[in-house]
Amino acid sequence: MKQQVLKALANPARIFYVPYNLAVINFAVQFIVFIVIFIIDLVINKTDGKITPLYFLLSVMIVHSILAVFSKRDPQLGQIIASKIQLFKRKIPGKLVA
Numbered sequence: 001m002k003q004q005v006l007k008a009l010a011n012p013a014r015i016f017y018v019p020y021n022l023a024v025i026n027f028a029v030q031f032i033v034f035i036v037i038f039i040i041d042l043v044i045n046k047t048d049g050k051i052t053p054l055y056f057l058l059s060v061m062i063v064h065s066i067l068a069v070f071s072k073r074d075p076q077l078g079q080i081i082a083s084k085i086q087l088f089k090r091k092i093p094g095k096l097v098a
Contacts, residue, residue: 017068021082026067030060 015023034056041051 014071016064018064018071022067022071023064025081026063027060030056030063034059 013020018026034051034053038051
């Protein structure tokens with residue numbers, strides 16, 4: 001029983017070699033940035049500009065591969081970032097350094 005628990009903690013859930021938390025955050029941030037850029041381009045040019053979803057997909061794949069490389073070195077990277085976000089929400093900035 002202990003071995004199963006340790007294995008679950010040592011190997012967090014992953015989406016294409018990236019921890020689940022980081023993959024979801026990456027997709028959400030990239031999507032929001034794409035929508036903001038698309039709306040700004042739509043407002044400025046009054047028509048569909050040169051912004052295509054292909055840029056969004058390429059940036060998601062590039063950032064996802066970079067996250068995969070970094071999470072290979074530190075498998076708990078997703079949990080570290082999630083805990084830092086929780087500390088930031090609780091307004092405990094002194095603990096964010098470690």
